[in-house]
Amino acid sequence: MVYQNVVWVIALVGMGLVTLGFLYIISQVGRPADADAVRGLNRRSARWRSALFFILLIGFFVGSYATLNQFPIPEQSGPLAAKQVVNVIGRQWSWQMSIEGQPTGDTLHLVTGSPVEFRVTSGDVNHGFAIYAPDGRIAIQTQAMPGFDNKILYTFTVPGKYMVRCLEYCGLGHAPMVTEFDVTNPTGG
């Protein structure tokens, strides 16, 4: 299930309901008002408003819990005990990515199935570090800020070529500030 598509459908249904409400009101324009009917309508609409308020309130808490429970930003202090740790430095206008304990410049190669900790910082100005999955969707993203190590934990499930792009405008070379790396299955597949 792709959350973006679900949210898109919910938004469309919501917009459709609002449109239907407007169409109903337009269709009632010019009809003479009946005092008793108006009183009854007011009572009914007050009950509807209360019911809708509680439905929205419950929806807010359930939706917040369901979506933020899996929030991908981990504890920022202390070690995360991930098997793979990648140090990321954003600079105008390139990404330097190296596996902890390996020399900088080695080809970055990650495997599926075990968590990867990305420690993201910047050598100059703020950048936006985003990893795009092979299907073109953003897998994870966080800010790259000078003086801070922003940690993000991600377990790759799909092998393939992943792209890194900058999501925060950082100067003339922002758009081509791109790099890529491969993710394979642990068996090498």
Ligand SMILES: [Cu+2]
């Ligand atoms: Cu940028």
